Amino acid sequence: MKKRQTFWVMLVLLFPAGAFCQLDKGAYLNSASIGLAYQNSNYSTAGGSVKYNSLDFNLNDNLGVFVIDRLAIGPGLTFDAGSETYKYVSNSSTTGDTKTHQTTYSVFFDPFVRYYFLHKGKSALFGQVSAAIGYGQKFETNTNQYMDEEKTTYKTLLYGGSASFGYVFFITNNIGVETALGYRFTGAESKHNDVSLVTRNSSVTLNAGFAFYIGK
Numbered sequence: 442m443k444k445r446q447t448f449w450v451m452l453v454l455l456f457p458a459g460a461f462c463q464l465d466k467g468a469y470l471n472s473a474s475i476g477l478a479y480q481n482s483n484y485s486t487a488g489g490s491v492k493y494n495s496l497d498f499n500l501n502d503n504l505g506v507f508v509i510d511r512l513a514i515g516p517g518l519t520f521d522a523g524s525e526t527y528k529y530v531s532n533s534s535t536t537g538d539t540k541t542h543q544t545t546y547s548v549f550f551d552p553f554v555r556y557y558f559l560h561k562g563k564s565a566l567f568g569q570v571s572a573a574i575g576y577g578q579k580f581e582t583n584t585n586q587y588m589d590e591e592k593t594t595y596k597t598l599l600y601g602g603s604a605s606f607g608y609v610f611f612i613t614n615n616i617g618v619e620t621a622l623g624y625r626f627t628g629a630e631s632k633h634n635d636v637s638l639v640t641r642n643s644s645v646t647l648n649a650g651f652a653f654y655i656g657k
Contacts, residue, residue, distance in 0.1 A: 462510075463611065463654035464557050464565070470505040470513045472555075474650025478625065480642075489531040497523040497644065503553050511557040517571060519549040537586040545629075547577025547599055563611045568604075569621070575599040579631050595631035595638065602626055609652060617652040 462468075478497040483490065498521070505515030527541040551573035559566045579595040605623025612618055623646045631638040 463614065463617070464507060464511045464560060465656075466507050466509050468507045469655040470503065470507065470515070470555070470652060471655075472501075472503040472505075472619065472650065472652040474501050474619070474621070474648040475499070476501060476646050476648035478644040478646045480644050486529075488533065489529055492528040492530070493526070495523060495525040495642070495644070497521065497646075499646075499648075501551075501648065501650075503555070505553065505555065511560070513555045513557075515553065517549075517551040517553050519551055519573070519575070521545070521547045521549065521575075521577070523547075537588075539583065539585045541584075542582045543579055545577050545579045545597065547575050547597065549573040549575035549599065551575075551603075557609075565609050565611075567607050567609060567619075567621075569607065569623075570602070570604045572602045573600065573627075579629075593633050593636075595633045595636075597629050597631040599627060599629050601628055603646070605646070605648070607648075615654050615656075617654065618650075619652050620647070620649040622647055 476497075476499045478499075479495070481494040483492050485491075499519050500521075501517065501519045503515060503517040505513035507513045523545045525543045525545075529539040529541075531538055551571045553569055553571035555567055555569040557565045557567045575598075577597045577599060579597045581593045581595065583591040583593075603623050603625040605621040607619055607621030609617040609619040624643065625646050626641070626643045628641045629639070631640070
């Protein structure tokens with residue numbers, strides 16, 4: 442009998458996580474995810490038409506603390522790689538078609554606020570908003586059927602924000618699998634010598650990853 446009692450006491454000491462709720466005030470959150478965003482559009486101009494598409498890949502890590510039950514805040518860090526292609530088809534045979542391809546690598550600091558709701562059993566929904574500021578490099582290649590290829594490298598300051606809605610399933614009391622659908626806005630100021638470009642972009646994002654919860 443004493444051996445059984447000792448066994449159960451050891452289990453309680455070794456696995457205290459079962460006694461806390463993942464979303465209680467004072468608990469900690471580490472959410473790591475990967476994401477994709479894709480955009481495609483076609484539009485006409487006075488002199489021709491433009492075809493645009495972009496593909497973006499990101500790695501994101503959020504470190505937060507629950508300041509009240511279900512509400513976590515903290516810093517975030519995102520590594521981003523994106524590709525954009527603009528193809529201008531001219532109506533004039535003298536102007537020629539032009540293609541611009543841009544590849545951007547950047548890192549963002551993006552503090553966040555996340556709130557969980559409808560927490561039942563092993564699942565919960567959450568909403569998250571974040572602001573972002575970052576730095577990167579943009580590599581641009583321009584081609585025209587009547588001109589030589591031109592390559593330019595820009596230093597880029599980035600800023601923006603995002604909002605997302607997600608779902609988490611707790612596979613253990615400390616680990617959750619999550620996915621989120623969101624909207625992201627990004628502005629960029631790119632400079633090369635005396636040339637300066639300002640661009641603004643918005644996209645729908647899909648992220649999936651793991652979240653780790655540590656009791657207080």
